[in-house]
Amino acid sequence: MSVRTLTIDGRDVAMATGATLLAAAREVGVSIPTLCHLEGLSPVAACRLCLVEIEGSGKLQPACLTPVAEGMVVHTDTPRLQDYRRTLIEMLFTEGNHVCAVCVANGHCELQDRAVEVGMDHSRLPYRHPDRPVDLTHHLFGLDHNRCILCTRCVRVCDEVEGAHVWDVGWRGEHCRIIAGLNQPWGAVDACTDCGKCVQVCPTGALFDKADTTGEKHADPARLWTLVRARARGQQTP
Amino acid sequence: MTTHSPPPSSVLRVRCCSSAGCLAGGAAELRQALTTAVARRELQERLAITGVGCLGPCSQGPLLAVDPDGALFAGVTAADADGLITALAHRLQAASSAEREAPLAWTPAAGEQVDTERPFFTRQRRIVLEHCGLIDPERIEAAIERGAYEQLRRAVQECTPAEVVETIRRSGLRGRGGAGYPTGLKWATVAKMPGERKVVVCNADEGDPGAFMDRSVLEGDPHRVLEGMAIAAYAVGADRGFIYIRAEYKLAIVNLRRAIEQARRRHLLGAGLFGSPFGFTVELRVGAGAYVCGEETALIHSIEGQRGTPRPRPPYPAEAGVWGLPTLINNVETFANVVPILREGADWFAAIGTEGSKGTKVFCLTGNVRRGGLVEVPMGTSLATIVAEMGEGCPDGAGIKAVQTGGPSGGCVPASLLDTSVDYESLKELGTIMGSGGMVVMDHSTDMVAIAAFFMAFCRDESCGKCVPCRAGTVQLHGLLQKHLGGDATAADLAQLEALCHMVVDTSLCGLGQSAPKPVLSTLRFFRDEYVARLRPQPTAAAAGR
Numbered sequence: 001m002s003v004r005t006l007t008i009d010g011r012d013v014a015m016a017t018g019a020t021l022l023a024a025a026r027e028v029g030v031s032i033p034t035l036c037h038l039e040g041l042s043p044v045a046a047c048r049l050c051l052v053e054i055e056g057s058g059k060l061q062p063a064c065l066t067p068v069a070e071g072m073v074v075h076t077d078t079p080r081l082q083d084y085r086r087t088l089i090e091m092l093f094t095e096g097n098h099v100c101a102v103c104v105a106n107g108h109c110e111l112q113d114r115a116v117e118v119g120m121d122h123s124r125l126p127y128r129h130p131d132r133p134v135d136l137t138h139h140l141f142g143l144d145h146n147r148c149i150l151c152t153r154c155v156r157v158c159d160e161v162e163g164a165h166v167w168d169v170g171w172r173g174e175h176c177r178i179i180a181g182l183n184q185p186w187g188a189v190d191a192c193t194d195c196g197k198c199v200q201v202c203p204t205g206a207l208f209d210k211a212d213t214t215g216e217k218h219a220d221p222a223r224l225w226t227l228v229r230a231r232a233r234g235q236q237t238p
Numbered sequence: 239m240t241t242h243s244p245p246p247s248s249v250l251r252v253r254c255c256s257s258a259g260c261l262a263g264g265a266a267e268l269r270q271a272l273t274t275a276v277a278r279r280e281l282q283e284r285l286a287i288t289g290v291g292c293l294g295p296c297s298q299g300p301l302l303a304v305d306p307d308g309a310l311f312a313g314v315t316a317a318d319a320d321g322l323i324t325a326l327a328h329r330l331q332a333a334s335s336a337e338r339e340a341p342l343a344w345t346p347a348a349g350e351q352v353d354t355e356r357p358f359f360t361r362q363r364r365i366v367l368e369h370c371g372l373i374d375p376e377r378i379e380a381a382i383e384r385g386a387y388e389q390l391r392r393a394v395q396e397c398t399p400a401e402v403v404e405t406i407r408r409s410g411l412r413g414r415g416g417a418g419y420p421t422g423l424k425w426a427t428v429a430k431m432p433g434e435r436k437v438v439v440c441n442a443d444e445g446d447p448g449a450f451m452d453r454s455v456l457e458g459d460p461h462r463v464l465e466g467m468a469i470a471a472y473a474v475g476a477d478r479g480f481i482y483i484r485a486e487y488k489l490a491i492v493n494l495r496r497a498i499e500q501a502r503r504r505h506l507l508g509a510g511l512f513g514s515p516f517g518f519t520v521e522l523r524v525g526a527g528a529y530v531c532g533e534e535t536a537l538i539h540s541i542e543g544q545r546g547t548p549r550p551r552p553p554y555p556a557e558a559g560v561w562g563l564p565t566l567i568n569n570v571e572t573f574a575n576v577v578p579i580l581r582e583g584a585d586w587f588a589a590i591g592t593e594g595s596k597g598t599k600v601f602c603l604t605g606n607v608r609r610g611g612l613v614e615v616p617m618g619t620s621l622a623t624i625v626a627e628m629g630e631g632c633p634d635g636a637g638i639k640a641v642q643t644g645g646p647s648g649g650c651v652p653a654s655l656l657d658t659s660v661d662y663e664s665l666k667e668l669g670t671i672m673g674s675g676g677m678v679v680m681d682h683s684t685d686m687v688a689i690a691a692f693f694m695a696f697c698r699d700e701s702c703g704k705c706v707p708c709r710a711g712t713v714q715l716h717g718l719l720q721k722h723l724g725g726d727a728t729a730a731d732l733a734q735l736e737a738l739c740h741m742v743v744d745t746s747l748c749g750l751g752q753s754a755p756k757p758v759l760s761t762l763r764f765f766r767d768e769y770v771a772r773l774r775p776q777p778t779a780a781a782a783g784r
Contacts, residue, residue, distance in 0.1 A: 044549075044704070045549075045550045045705075045747060046704050046705045046706070046747065047705070047706055048705055048706055048707055048745045048746075048747070051744075051745055059744075060744055060745060062550060065550055080744075083741075084741050084744065084745050087738070087741050088706050088707065088745065091706050091707065091710035091711060091714065092706060092710070094710070094714070095709070095710040095713065124734065125714050126714075126717065128713065149706075150703065150709070168545070169545065169547075169703070169704075171703070172528065172530075172700075172701065172702050172703045173698060173699060173700070173701035173702065173703045173709055173712070173713075174698065174701070174703065174709060174710070174712075174713050175703070176702075176703030176709065
């Protein structure tokens, strides 16, 4: 395995070929905000929060997906990126109905954390107040579309890790919505194994345990990586 | 195998446009009425009624042409059929050659004979459309008579794949789908990719408002595209092809299906072509009404049966396309250029057009223009030549205000810059793009803010919703444009509109989002005063104080 050396925000870093810029940044303590990315799931580069500037490249590149290259000079926190990240968070807040005060994930919400990080004290964009439903048909869990940011972690974890493919995305554009089965009530989908992985990886309070009330959801997305790594090791040893 | 002998001089032929535009105007009824009238007079042997592809000035349809002199008539209806056949019967019975060659003493009741000496026709150079409107797209014999599949045979039997790639590279052909990527380079990349199996895809998911170039080619000369794809497959080492076509193109789908079947039966597609080990099969994939599926990675997902959403590139399709195989994706018009390049040579093609943009480009002239329709002009022709001379300007003598090219990914060129030559670089400098060939003419009554809002609504509706800036940004941008249209916007809103445009361009995942703000940025650049004029007056200090 060969190694590539590059510079991220002025810090030199050496990474194995194939590693992503996000991993390289974390290696040297540079924090790049993410939402759709989750260690253990395939990257989709959909939330655009981890976009970084690479010298000599006209386009911004997603750190979660871009492999390190020799001599790369990367900037992760320029004023332009700061402004774009804040706007992205504002877009997420205004396209849904995110009311922290009554949310199960209040205090343990990645969207809330990112909003604090990017300094979003108010939205410069108008709120859209969409009319979105809540699905409480599953006997253990609930899905509140008002809080969904369409990161598709639930879709990917159910497909790639649980192997059930209960979730998918229906419709398009502003009308996109996470759907269960063939757009059925969650509780009517036989494929669901009640494993709760989707609830665990959901960055907001969109997917929740019915037993939780305001501020009580403590999801632990990082546990997924433990599982995926353990499985990979299991496959390696005969 | 050609059993069809050339028609004797005493045979007349009526070519009826059977393209979707003329069909909408009643061309099918017209053709039926002509066939009936011919049968009634028992003239079938000497008077042929054939359907052909687009004849050009679509806005005046239904169109028909009478051979051998090629007289073109517009606005013909089924009620005119009897009169025409009577006139043609007279000519067939004429004793002297002078009578036979005299102009046809007939015009359609509500239509006219079209003067083919107008710039609309004389300024054209038809390479892609050379057989469109001349041959019957339903009969492979008609295409073969004009040399179809001969260049495929020659390539397979007489050239190495590398030689074919080199010919395309030297021709200077660039992608006609809009971005203008050098076709030869794309072919060379796929050809050099390792792997036993490769795929060739023809992107026929044409969806820009006012654009119907690819539809016209597929409807009028489907074998041209199939042959181009097969030559490309031979050059890059592919054995499988897909044509991804939008479901709305019903006639093109029918014509393509028939053409594929005809070519297969004659062993012009399939295994072991022309006695060589090379084989190539083509399948049709019909879209389900998503504009974004014209984006190549979304198109690949759709072919695979997945949800049609784009993914980040790299890897490019040349490396990992359909089912992860190296995949060559070109647009319909790009493939349609391959046969003439091989037939006439790379140097011939490279001599047409400008330094950086070779060959011709097909445009669909629509909007506030007197002579709309399908035109093919050499690259480097000025916009003014196309819209003012060929299109003869706006109806009712209104002045041209702007010309929109490139659809929702393009921009508006103001009348003052119509001297701009049509080539990839010049249009890019003006903040628009060549695009796939839609060209919408706008007169002075056009509200440019409303135009920007129209295209933004289009992109909002067609966003796949995968990435945040496109999904939510197009909604916010459309809201801001509505605010401007309603006269409620302030200077701060205008500043936000502009900033948000740049943000969506810079952060969106695929070409749709990255170019969605272009119509706004372009109108802001050339027609900013129209935005400013609509701003809500700021309250004065005195008024605020009260």
